[in-house]
Amino acid sequence: EVRLVESGGGLAQPGGSLRLSCAASGFSFTNYAMTWVRQAPGKGLEWVSSISGGGDSRKYADSVQGRFTISRDNSKNTLYLQMNSLRVEDTALYYCVKVYDGSGYCFERGGDYWGPGTPVAVSS
Amino acid sequence: QSVLTQPASVSGSPGQSITISCTGVSSEVGNCNYVSWYQQYPGKAPKFIIYDFTNRPSGVSNRFSGSKSDNTASLTISGLQAEDEGDYYCSAKGGGSTWVFGGGTKVTVL
Numbered sequence A: 001e002v003r004l005v006e007s008g009g010g011l012a013q014p015g016g017s018l019r020l021s022c023a024a025s026g027f028s029f030t031n032y033a034m035t036w037v038r039q040a041p042g043k044g045l046e047w048v049s050s051i052s053g054g055g056d057s058r059k060y061a062d063s064v065q066g067r068f069t070i071s072r073d074n075s076k077n078t079l080y081l082q083m084n085s086l087r088v089e090d091t092a093l094y095y096c097v098k099v100y101d102g103s104g105y106c107f108e109r110g111g112d113y114w115g116p117g118t119p120v121a122v123s124s
Numbered sequence B: 001q002s003v004l005t006q007p008a009s010v011s012g013s014p015g016q017s018i019t020i021s022c023t024g025v026s027s028e029v030g031n032c033n034y035v036s037w038y039q040q041y042p043g044k045a046p047k048f049i050i051y052d053f054t055n056r057p058s059g060v061s062n063r064f065s066g067s068k069s070d071n072t073a074s075l076t077i078s079g080l081q082a083e084d085e086g087d088y089y090c091s092a093k094g095g096g097s098t099w100v101f102g103g104g105t106k107v108t109v110l
Helices: none
Strands: A003-007 A010-012 A018-025 A034-039 A045-051 A058-060 A068-073 A078-083 A092-099 A111-114 A118-122 B009-012 B018-023 B036-040 B047-050 B064-069 B072-077 B086-094 B098-101 B105-109
Touching (some): A003 A092, A018 A034, A018 A092, A034 A078, A034 A111, A045 A068, A045 A092, A045 B086, A045 B098, A058 A068, B009 B018, B018 B086, B018 B105, B047 B064
Parallel strands (some): B009 B105
Antiparallel strands (some): A018 A078, A034 A045, A034 A092, A045 A058, A068 A078, A092 A111, A092 A118, B036 B047, B036 B086, B064 B072, B086 B098, B086 B105
């Protein structure tokens, strides 16, 4: 059974930092790209960042480029999102998503498993 | 980044069929350019219900079907049931190797 469990969310001040983690199990982690998607309160889904299975390719939404860094540790089956220079508009529930495509790339093809999310609130 | 447009809301009576459109989809198919659809209940994570425009993952009801015509993808829910109430999102490849979502459609069962 595929399982994704996010952690690391919480309250941060504007300009502050947080590091999100996502522990994955139930599939061959190295073979799949992974993605972070967020959802602000009462709003729709927003893609944040994706990383290839081997970690050699990383993509970011314009809204987080230069502030967030996605990474993964395939030996620990864990995905990360380092969030720096946080802004009020980063407040959202952050979901860890397993990419459906088995090539290790092609994150745009969709996410078949989603974690329950970890909340991030940025406020002074 | 491309923009995918969905109607804000769609409603129907039990047993009816409804269709949710997603416009702004690239006419190119392949090269990671596929549409997927998600169902979300309040307070829950999205659920993957359609991939590659028309395919259903294992375990998803066959009342859900996807299609594509030119620059529009569509999700049809047949035999509408109370449990189908929720939000539905389309997604596709955006410009510059991005992944974009539609704004979401709230489905109401009358």
